[in-house]
Amino acid sequence: MELWSLLWGGGGCSLLGPPSSAGRSVPAFKQLAQPRSWPAGAEQRRSQDFLGNQETAIMAGKPTLHYFDGRGRMEAIRWLLAAAGVEFEEKYIATPEDLDKLRNDGRLMFGQVPMVEIDGMELVQTRAILNYIASKHNLYGKDLKERALIDMYIEGMADLNEMIIIFPIHPPGEKEAKLALIKEKTTNRYFPAFEKVLKSHGQDYLVGNRLSRADIHLVELIYNAEELLPGVTASFPLLKALKTRISNLPNVKKFLQPGSQRKPPMNPKSLEQAKKIFRLP
Amino acid sequence: MCEKAEHRMQKSLSQPLSVDFQEPLSMAEKPKLHYFNGRGRMESIRWLLAAAGAEFEEKLFETREEFEKLIQGGTLMYERVPMVEIDGMNLVETRAILRYIAAKYDLYGRNLKEQAWIDMYVEGLRDLSDMIMFFPLSLPEEKEMNLEYILTRATTRFFPVYEKALRDQGQDFLVGNRLSWADIQLLEVILMAEECKPSVLAGFPVLQEFKARISHIPTINKFLQLGSQRKPPLDEESIETVKNIFKFERGMFLKNMSTIVAEY
Numbered sequence: 001m002e003l004w005s006l007l008w009g010g011g012g013c014s015l016l017g018p019p020s021s022a023g024r025s026v027p028a029f030k031q032l033a034q035p036r037s038w039p040a041g042a043e044q045r046r047s048q049d050f051l052g053n054q055e056t057a058i059m060a061g062k063p064t065l066h067y068f069d070g071r072g073r074m075e076a077i078r079w080l081l082a083a084a085g086v087e088f089e090e091k092y093i094a095t096p097e098d099l100d101k102l103r104n105d106g107r108l109m110f111g112q113v114p115m116v117e118i119d120g121m122e123l124v125q126t127r128a129i130l131n132y133i134a135s136k137h138n139l140y141g142k143d144l145k146e147r148a149l150i151d152m153y154i155e156g157m158a159d160l161n162e163m164i165i166i167f168p169i170h171p172p173g174e175k176e177a178k179l180a181l182i183k184e185k186t187t188n189r190y191f192p193a194f195e196k197v198l199k200s201h202g203q204d205y206l207v208g209n210r211l212s213r214a215d216i217h218l219v220e221l222i223y224n225a226e227e228l229l230p231g232v233t234a235s236f237p238l239l240k241a242l243k244t245r246i247s248n249l250p251n252v253k254k255f256l257q258p259g260s261q262r263k264p265p266m267n268p269k270s271l272e273q274a275k276k277i278f279r280l281p
Numbered sequence: 282m283c284e285k286a287e288h289r290m291q292k293s294l295s296q297p298l299s300v301d302f303q304e305p306l307s308m309a310e311k312p313k314l315h316y317f318n319g320r321g322r323m324e325s326i327r328w329l330l331a332a333a334g335a336e337f338e339e340k341l342f343e344t345r346e347e348f349e350k351l352i353q354g355g356t357l358m359y360e361r362v363p364m365v366e367i368d369g370m371n372l373v374e375t376r377a378i379l380r381y382i383a384a385k386y387d388l389y390g391r392n393l394k395e396q397a398w399i400d401m402y403v404e405g406l407r408d409l410s411d412m413i414m415f416f417p418l419s420l421p422e423e424k425e426m427n428l429e430y431i432l433t434r435a436t437t438r439f440f441p442v443y444e445k446a447l448r449d450q451g452q453d454f455l456v457g458n459r460l461s462w463a464d465i466q467l468l469e470v471i472l473m474a475e476e477c478k479p480s481v482l483a484g485f486p487v488l489q490e491f492k493a494r495i496s497h498i499p500t501i502n503k504f505l506q507l508g509s510q511r512k513p514p515l516d517e518e519s520i521e522t523v524k525n526i527f528k529f530e531r532g533m534f535l536k537n538m539s540t541i542v543a544e545y
Contacts, residue, residue: 109401109405109442110405110408110438110439110442111438119394121394121397123397123401124401124405125400125401125404125405126404127376127400127404128397128400128401128404131396131397131400132393132396132397132400135393135396136393144381144384144385145368145370147380147381147384148370148372148377148380148381149370151374151376151377151380151381152358152372152373152374152377155374155375155376155377156358156359156373156374159359189359189360190359193358193359
């Protein structure tokens, strides 16, 4: 646990500096050769080396996501970008050395990922990243009060999502108890709260009668909860309807198809890899 | 204090704060804070309101029964506190409340990018302040180890970031050359860390200057005086009260550490 506190590079945070410095370790990123969700025209780009892809991304102004190849804390960001119709690149951290390099180059303000290169900034802290993207793409309400409601809802969702994200990391002996706790919170606290919001105004979206990040985060949460607890949405008809409605939005529908940049749930193998990268016991 | 720092402090004090305190629409209604009589997660909210010059009331419960009465009242969306009645809303979730107050009182930057920088700075501090907040609830046999961990993180992970940010920019504030939520949060956390270890800022001269400078801002200075609504750290007695109200589990500190571990 202490290890990464000692590894903090002490280098500067590059504010507007060229983001290309971390991309030089090409061998580590050869793993990207597996096609993920290459947008149209990808065939041409696939034949270029990684650096070529990166330069295209910079020129196109696409955000670049730095994380390991898995959901973790980056997945909510992928969902939001996808739902907003924003194309993005990903640079996967495959080894502890990849993470060290990002730190030593001073690109991670607190030595942590997620990190997203966007609009000349290297943003860290999941909420900072999500807030920026949501604001930029008009998914954060039309005024302070709508934003307050959205924040109240999404922070509740984040509490539950946190439990779900961490769940795979618990040792086997604790898993059953943790799952029971997640089930209890989902069915007794969180899902009823959001069902109540939808019922109170009878509208198609949680806030302001239009799509916001609240709807996207909630639908992501519903999918995550259902993976752990099949049928958990059964007694929440409005949540089910929201899930269907949002899933049918063109950008979201595309993201839910195989071949998109959506990541699969953690399996024993990806858990092992993540532990290695982050030097967890 | 060295000459340069004193000059900078005088300079920033003599200029009016470039913060435009919005008048609340309903002047008669002060925000009302619902919590127990202690710091916990409500303290950052008290700091922000106080720094903004916003008067507020508090309804503080002392027992489990009073807390349950509040829950029964139906104003807690997730049956949890903090809750703040403000501008006709019953806001819960600490971050939702803080963001609303920050935006309302123009402490959240002037544009999206400044907002992003403020968010990064405050979210970074949240990890550290949570650790310090939960520390009194450590099991006795773990206290020393946890304290050591907090201080190591503070001095190797967090404080260097803010020391560097202030030094590199050469300005009096963290973002946009004006007071923001980030500066207020940083001061709060510095003071909390000093309560853990008075000399914790020893290697951070710029943070020492920052602390002095921000503490002297009139609204903040007032909040730091005796008799303000600032709450003291938990002592033995109030720890027992808190445990009874919220039914904490054993090893609370380590439980929340799992969040820090999984931050990656």
